[in-house]
Amino acid sequence: MNNDDDDIVRGSGNVFRDLGHVDSDREQLRALLAARIIGVLDDRKLTVRAAQEITGIAAADFSRIRSAKLGRFTIDRLMTILAGLGQRVDVSVRVRPRRDVAGVGEARA
Numbered sequence: 001m002n003n004d005d006d007d008i009v010r011g012s013g014n015v016f017r018d019l020g021h022v023d024s025d026r027e028q029l030r031a032l033l034a035a036r037i038i039g040v041l042d043d044r045k046l047t048v049r050a051a052q053e054i055t056g057i058a059a060a061d062f063s064r065i066r067s068a069k070l071g072r073f074t075i076d077r078l079m080t081i082l083a084g085l086g087q088r089v090d091v092s093v094r095v096r097p098r099r100d101v102a103g104v105g106e107a108r109a
Contacts, residue, residue: 030070033078033089037065040085055084 016024016031041051041062048062061081064072079089 026075027070029075030073030078031068033075033082034065034068034070034073036087037062037078037081037085040082040087041066044085051085055081057081057084 011018014024014028016027021027040046041048046054048059048066051057051062052059061073064070065078065081070078082089
């Protein structure tokens with residue numbers, strides 16, 4: 001194998017964007033929130049049943065989060081789950097033009 005043919009490509013910081021997913025920003029945020037939920041469960045050594053007892057959220061939902069099956073979870077719901085686990089979520093928003101979408105939001109003549 002010749003290493004001269006290998007290219008190094010720097011990712012955007014969002015694997016979903018790098019893979020071309022349409023809702024990449026939303027998917028990235030959901031993944032980050034889910035990872036934090038899993039981290040809290042692991043840190044506190046909580047089973048999905050114990051997490052259900054604490055939060056009132058179905059154990060099956062915690063199982064889905066642990067399995068990264070996040071399709072049915074909204075960002076708001078994941079934030080609510082974190083709150084139920086005693087976590088505070090701080091949100092910071094920065095708005096800037098997207099470089100990957102030409103013509104969106106441009107003034108029309």
